[in-house]
Amino acid sequence: MHGDVLRYPIGPFRYQEPLGEEARLSRIQELADLPKALRRLLRGRGQQDWMRTYRPGGWTVAQLVHHLADSHGNAFFRFKLALTADRPVVAPFDEALWAELPDARELDPEVSLRLLEAVHERWVYLLRAMKAEDFARTYWHPLQKRAVALQEALALYAWHGRHHLAHIRLALEA
Secondary structure, eight states: OOHHHHHSTTOOOOOOSSOOHHHHHHHHHHHHHHHHHHHHHHTTOOHHHHTOBSSTTOOBHHHHHHHHHHHHHHHHHHHHHHHHSSSOBOOOOOHHHHHTSHHHHHSOHHHHHHHHHHHHHHHHHHHHHSOGGGGGOEEEETTTTEEEEHHHHHHHHHHHHHHHHHHHHHHHHO
């Protein structure tokens, strides 16, 4: 497979603004479904499967699972910050460095799968309770040097889940 197809198997993220109610509900449902889809995909997999990669130099399946928990946990907290403060500055994190830490390289991915399930249960509950105008609230991303609306973040993280599910499928099918 071509490098860009392996790197972005569902294509790069493209935000179509603004998200209407139907699009918001669809993205929220994608986030609700992600942990179940991931658990189905990983059912019956063992240590040798955890070490597979989707492309040369890519993260292992284990690192991808840990990354999803790290990234979506951060996203959940960013939503809570944006809902409770006026354009809060969020802390960026170096996902590549986080993926090299011992917990992401050595810990059983089941731990992060359980964490992802819990984070998504709370996050989806919060998302479904939000009013339409809440999705216009923003946080400031210092690396991007711009305000990010929660509706855009919602679209991004729904895409992000599909993106890494596709990576895991590629790794397990290789």
